[in-house]
Amino acid sequence: MNMFHWRLMLITTLMWGVMPSAVATHKYPQADGFVLQRQQMVATIKDYKVAGINVNEQRILNAMANVPRHRFVPPHQRTKAYQDSPLSIGFGQTISQPYIVALMTQLADISFGMKVLEIGTGSGYQAAILFELTPNVYTMEIISPLANRSAKLFNQLALTKINHQHGNGYYGWPQNLQFDRILVTAAAAHIPVPLLKQLKPGGRMVIPIGPVWGNQELLLISKDELGNSSTRSILPVRFVPLTGTGN
Amino acid sequence: MLLLCKARIVILAANHSERRHAGLITLFALALVSAAVLNFEVLLTRHIAIEHWHHLTTVVIAIALLGFGVAGSVAMLLSKSIISHYRGFLLLCSLALVLSFPISQLLASMIPLNMLALPWFGQQFFYLLLYALCWLPPFFLAGLYIIVNFMRWPRVISRLYGADLIGAALGAALALFMLEFDQFAFGMLLSPLLAMVALLLLLSRLAAKIAIITLIIASISILLFSGQQLLPATQVNAFKELSIRQNQLDAKLLWQRDSAQSRLSMVSSSGQHASPGLSLNSESAALPQWQLFLDGAQATPILLSADKGTSKAVFAQSIYAAPYQLLKRQPDVLLLGADPSWNSWTAYWQQANSITLIDQHKHLLPLLTAVNAMAEDNSTEQVSKIIPEQVKIANLHPRRFVETTTQYFDLIMASIGSDPVGSAAFSTNYLMTLQGLSSAFAQLEPNGVLAISNIMAPLPRDNLRVINTVVTMLRQQQLAPRQHLLVIRDWRTLLLLVSKQPINKQQAEKLYLWSQQWRFDLAAFPGLTREQANRYHIKSGVLYFDLIAALTDPASEVKSADLTNQYAFDIAPSTDHKPYLFHSFRWQSLGQLIADLPQRWPLLVGWGYILSLASLALIAPLALIFIMLPLYMNRQPQPSEYRKFRPLVYFSCLGFGFMAIEIALLQQTILLLDSLTSALATVLSAVLIGSGAGSILFGAKTISPSRLMLLIWLYSAVLFSAFIGFLELFQATLAWSHLARISLVFIVIAVLTMPLGLLLPYGLRRLPEQQPMLLAWCWAINGFASVTGVLVAPIIAMEFGLQVLLASALCCYLLAGWVNLASTRS
Missing domain, CATH: 1.20.1250 (Growth Hormone; Chain: A;)
Known part of the structure; x- marks a missing residue:
């Protein structure tokens, strides 16, 4: 590493120090022994490219580096918490692969202050990541033991400002709020119409399609200013037939 | 006592x-x-x-x-x-x-x-x-x-x-x-x-x-x-859909029943909201429903109050309403596929003149009885009718129904039913074969439409094979595919519309306007551009539009053949001799998949085939070890004749051949007996009783090796001819009752497999009586070869078809006969 690089690093560090941050980085209560593993996970996510798409937004990578993922998985799974794979969290549910969590967050394109609804709290990890980006996070879980577990964990990790509820997410947040972004973290076989109604014009919804352990494809739903919705499948497969007719 | x-x-x-x-x-x-x-x-x-x-x-x-x-x-x-x-x-x-x-x-x-x-x-x-x-x-x-x-x-x-x-x-x-x-x-x-x-x-x-x-x-x-x-x-595994659903808020298992085909489980939960193919522009929430699970998976909505007038809009805004846009009158509808409740209510609200529902697995009758009982017991649920009253239910295989019915329909709806993991490679589907689709097409009224639906995989695979089969069928009937085939899709569902008559301008215009209103994309349509085909549900990379354009190109069938031969997956049209719609794995594409998607390629290939290969790779060495280990551990001097590999070849051939014949007969008999369970019961019993009787009647007889060889030749010729004749038998027995067909198949197979029971005891009796350990070893060889046969036979069937599988089994028997002959001569 030459002098130029050292200087660049110094300037960058100083800049971070003086610039007002638009990201609400949460201070987790205690230090843990997983910092290195988290950094490796972030590096893996950064390098991971599914046919041209990768997660390159620094604030999302920072969020992934800050949230202690191992706290959101059952104790017997902690050694695997930072592997880039889904993990079982009980009740047939999973905590998504870190890359998918990061990619969904990037696709949602969340700015500070936006109101974000997550359907399917599960482990609570995705909600914690969202909370790194905006303080207005709402999350719902239909499976009662998971809802209780995540509520307890939010308390333990001082994430009490995350709004969480145990209930059926199909109908959206009960108070009929309007959201800028909605993330559905349970794989979908259909797009809930009532949820679409809670999405503001110009809003975005991200939904994974297909089995969590299988070939999951992300669906990005955009609502235009007139209230019309369209979908975009986010798995741009480069793979084309050899005849080239796909080109 | x-x-x-x-x-x-x-x-x-x-x-x-x-x-x-x-x-x-x-x-x-x-x-x-x-x-x-x-x-x-x-x-x-x-x-x-x-x-x-x-x-x-x-x-x-x-x-x-x-x-x-x-x-x-x-x-x-x-x-x-x-x-x-x-x-x-x-x-x-x-x-x-x-x-x-x-x-x-x-x-x-x-x-x-x-x-x-x-x-x-x-x-x-x-x-x-x-x-x-x-x-x-x-x-x-x-x-x-x-x-x-x-x-x-x-x-x-x-x-x-x-x-x-x-x-x-x-x-x-x-x-x-x-x-x-x-x-x-x-x-x-x-x-x-x-x-x-x-x-x-x-x-x-x-x-x-x-x-x-x-x-x-x-x-x-x-x-x-x-x-x-x-x-x-x-009990179902915790990761299956049923278990997950049962963990949800207020979920209740209402009813469960085991049948020879599947375990049916009905669940009520306020978290169930399936609305297949509903438009993004729809204002309607999901209808109240229970869900029916087959073996703890494949949830199907059972609608509880779809007869109410407020429900009508939902069925007009779903992609499944698309075929009705092409019809000119109140249609006679035939439903061959999945989602019986949803599809029959769609037909009902589209003013169908008649609705015939094929209940292949005989689920509906017990289900209706159970629902009626539950409706009486449970006053809190507002259950009316799960299917319209006018629906006529037929308990037949869809293929048999379209082959035997004398009625003509304005709309025939079928579904492909792909498994997202691609693990159903060795499942037969006799409706989506060239012959099956031709029969369904023949039962359309002059202005009728055949609609085929399925979910879309990230890389077009099963759907493309069906499209290719439809295109081939149309070409065989001298019809121009582009004039008869329309394809419409949303973000998840693809729907093929195959019209009996060339699609006219008014029909096309009506469908186009309807698709724009409900924001569905068209994938094959007269005059459609690539941009228009990807407007509301945007996909990147390979588009169905491109692939269908290549398959239906009127200028050249070569382009279609090129795509079939060189596409990433096997998309050659299914036939009755190779009815493996879901087997699409191709070795030649694996390198490209790995190169393009290094971390995700295992998720994109069909796992059914990979599992078969992996099991074979695991079992073949194990079998070899267990065959050789006793020889190594028991190295006492033996008669030179039996230290040679002839018994090894003889009993291996018998083990493999027996299983391969059984599997070939079983797979082809599904067509005759309509279901895997009937076929399994009949073929298994017939083969075992036939060969068992053969063993008792002829196993003790002294037959010279040359005569035995002649008998195997004759037997091979007879069995192969009979196997080819199975498809003729299907046509000849179309109108027969299920019991009559089972009896016929049982007798034919039992007689045909009698000679199979002769060869194992024949070989064992030729071993010296003072060497019982050799007898045990030969039994072991036969056992291991049978196991290998169970795994190799499906691979041969998927790759080359059932006739090749039977031919390879018969070659094994011929080889066994030859080894026996050679052993005597030497």
Whole structure:
């Protein structure tokens, strides 16, 4: 590493120090022994490219580096918490692969202050990541033991400002709020119409399609200013037939 | 008791000749052991399908069947002890067999196997192996029991083998009877009970030890009957859809029923909101519903109040309303596919003149009865009708229905039903073949439409094969595909619309406007551009639009052939001889997949084929080790003739050939008997009884090797011709009742497979009597070859078709005959 690089690093560090941050980085209560593993996970996510798409937004990578993922998985799974794979969290549910969590967050394109609804709290990890980006996070879980577990964990990790509820997410947040972004973290076989109604014009919804352990494809739903919705499948497969007719 | 007393008299009468000939009691006990293990094997297919996935069944049973081979190897090593203490071995085997059934089930239930996590965690392969090994002991013990009998009474091997096969046939029939009458749990208990009867028969000879007998029987009985509570019931894995749903808010399992085909479970939960194909522009929320699960997966909505006028809008805004835009009058509708409740209500609200619903698996009648009962019991649920009253239900296979009906329809709706993991590679689909689709197309009214729906995979695979089959069918009928085929899609569902007449301008315009109103994209449509085909549900990379354009290119069929030959997956049209719609794996594409998607390629290939190959890679070396190990451990001098590899080739050929013939017959018979279960029951029983009878009738006869060779040639010619004739038989028996077809198929197959029972005892009898260990070794070879056959046969069938599979089986028999001939000459 030459002098130029050292200087660049110094300037960058100083800049971070003086610039007002638009990201609400949460201070987790205690230090843990997983910092290195988290950094490796972030590096893996950064390098991971599914046919041209990768997660390159620094604030999302920072969020992934800050949230202690191992706290959101059952104790017997902690050694695997930072592997880039889904993990079982009980009740047939999973905590998504870190890359998918990061990619969904990037696709949602969340700015500070936006109101974000997550359907399917599960482990609570995705909600914690969202909370790194905006303080207005709402999350719902239909499976009662998971809802209780995540509520307890939010308390333990001082994430009490995350709004969480145990209930059926199909109908959206009960108070009929309007959201800028909605993330559905349970794989979908259909797009809930009532949820679409809670999405503001110009809003975005991200939904994974297909089995969590299988070939999951992300669906990005955009609502235009007139209230019309369209979908975009986010798995741009480069793979084309050899005849080239796909080109 | 009376039966036991009679059996005892028979034993005493036959006891004097026991030293040279196996008595009736021996034959009866052997048949019972075989019946117990076959009953277990058949029920195990259901158990695994419910607990995990039915695609796993072949793999697990193949590994479990290794037990038969291992038994041969062990028997070879213990041959001296077996001969001198055969009674002790038989008693021990049967006692252990009784216990092994429940213990296997208990151990298997403790393994944290999650098939879905297989591509992610290597340890899941270890769990899979452990899970399969748990089922091995019953097969090992049954195999050992049989070979001990063979070794003790080599002179009457043909009778013993006959009893073994006939017992096995009865066991298989018993299992299917239990399944058909919703007695799955009791069926599982029958295997240890049958084995216990065999044990009792053996014990009845030891009158002096009555006290011990009583003690053992009492212990076993306590274990078995209390075991119904102690042992885990057959339950779906925690990762399956049904388990997940049951964890949800206020979920209730309303009804459950086991049939020979599947376990049906109906769940109510306020978290169920399926609305297949509903437009993004729709204002309607999902209708109140329960959901029906098949083997804990494939949730189907059962709508509870779709008859109310407020529901009408939902059915007009779903992609399934698209075909109705092409019709000119109130249609006569035929529904061949999935989602019976949703599709029949769609037809109802589209003012259908008549609705015929094909209930292939006979789910609907018990379901309707159950729903009516539940509606009466449960006043909180507002249940009206789950399907419209005017629907006519026909319990037939869709293929048979379209072949036999004299009615013509304005709309025929079918669904492909792809499995997202691609694990159904070896499942047959006789409706989506060239012949099947032609028959459906022929039943359309002049202005009728055939609609075929399916979910879309990230890379077009099964759908493209069906499109290719449709295009080929249209070309065969001298119709221009582009004038008859329209394709519409949303983000998840693809719907093919195949019109009998060329689509006219008014029809096209109506469909176009409707699709724009509800924001559905068209993928094949006159004058459509690539941009227009990707407007509301945007996909990147390969578009159906491009692929369909290549397949339907009017200028050149070469382009279509090029795409078929060079596409990433196998998309050649399905035929009745190769009805494997879901097998699309291609070796030539694997490199490109790995290069393009290094981390995701395992998720994109069809896992059914990969699992078959992986199992083969695991089992073939294991089989080889178990065949060679006893030879290595028992290196005493042997007659030079038998140190050669001829017995190895002979018995390997028989093992593989037998399984390959059975699988080829089974797969083709599904077409004749409409369902896998009927085919399995009939073919398994017929093959086992036919070959068992063959063994008893002809196994003891002295036939010269040259005459045997001639007989195999003749037999091969007859069987192959008959197999080709199976498709003709299908046409000839179209209007026959199910029972008449089962009887015909049973008789034909039993007669055709009689000679198969001759060859194993023939070969075993040619071994020197003073070398029982060789007999055990040959049994082991036969067992291992059978297991390999179970895994190789599907691969051959998927790659080359059923005729090639049968031809390779017959080649094996010819090779066995030639080896036998050569051995005599030398």
